Amino acid sequence: MSLLTTEDKTFFKENGYLIRHNMLSEGQIQGAVDTLWHYIEADRDDPQTWVDAGPRSPDCGDHPAIRATLHETDLFAMCRELAGDLSDDADPSTILVYPSGSDEWAIKLPHLDGYNKSEQATVGFTIGVTVYLSDVAPRGGGFTLWPGSHKTVAEFFKSHSLLGLNMHHSGGIVERDMGRIFNLNEPVELVGQAGTACIWHGYMVHSGTSNCSDQIRMALVSRISTKNWDLLQFETPDDMWEYWEV
Numbered sequence: 001m002s003l004l005t006t007e008d009k010t011f012f013k014e015n016g017y018l019i020r021h022n023m024l025s026e027g028q029i030q031g032a033v034d035t036l037w038h039y040i041e042a043d044r045d046d047p048q049t050w051v052d053a054g055p056r057s058p059d060c061g062d063h064p065a066i067r068a069t070l071h072e073t074d075l076f077a078m079c080r081e082l083a084g085d086l087s088d089d090a091d092p093s094t095i096l097v098y099p100s101g102s103d104e105w106a107i108k109l110p111h112l113d114g115y116n117k118s119e120q121a122t123v124g125f126t127i128g129v130t131v132y133l134s135d136v137a138p139r140g141g142g143f144t145l146w147p148g149s150h151k152t153v154a155e156f157f158k159s160h161s162l163l164g165l166n167m168h169h170s171g172g173i174v175e176r177d178m179g180r181i182f183n184l185n186e187p188v189e190l191v192g193q194a195g196t197a198c199i200w201h202g203y204m205v206h207s208g209t210s211n212c213s214d215q216i217r218m219a220l221v222s223r224i225s226t227k228n229w230d231l232l233q234f235e236t237p238d239d240m241w242e243y244w245e246v
């Protein structure tokens with residue numbers, strides 16, 4: 001049985017993302033959060049120590065409790081309904097946004113994600129999944145994306161090299177400021193309770209934001225490629241959906 005309706009698929013094609021709530025069980029949230037707390041350099045019982053704490057990306061994506069949030073939920077199957085046959089070796093990355101301790105909220109620079117760390121960069125995967133392990137209120141460090149930018153980017157790459165954008169020095173980020181290249185419309189900030197997920201196109205321009213709340217923004221981000229990625233990664237077909245299921 002399909003998990004996504006025709007309307008879901010049409011929305012995804014048009015806007016480049018889908019938001020779903022309640023994608024994780026209580027046990028899955030608890031298991032993943034407990035895993036993250038092994039790495040967080042702060043006192044779990046003392047929220048004051050969470051301000052500007054670290055690390056941002058604990059290295060535990062291959063932990064069973066973290067992997068389960070993608071592979072033992074409907075999220076991976078939903079991605080396949082959109083993008084076709086996907087490689088199932090993707091581990092989620094952890095991205096924690098700690099409370100800043102300030103009321104001044106800011107959206108970071110809009111970017112694309114890349115797949116290598118060399119000087120030359122290219123867009124690195126087919127479809128992304130961001131899932132929250134904590135409740136995220138507006139201005140609480142939410143994942144932010146620019147609806148429709150996947151289509152602008154696809155159009156751009158028809159006449160520009162996929163290797164032509166700048167790789168940001170920290171790696172993994174292609175062209176740190178996409179707003180320099182495109183006119184971007186109003187962004188959407190992902191808010192919702194733990195278990196809220198956003199599935200997004202690999203060409204989606206997106207960003208992080210600062211966290212004015214008193215909670216740690218806990219998210220897992222999976223970047224998943226089609227099984228035949230080696231053959232398709234430099235393809236820029238006239239119809240951007242040619243190799244997709246939608």
Ligand SMILES: O=C(O)CCC(=O)C(=O)O
Pocket residue numbers: 095097113130141142143144206207208209219221
């Ligand atoms: O969710 C966030 O805080 C930012 C995520 C991001 O920029 C990324 O996954 O590349």
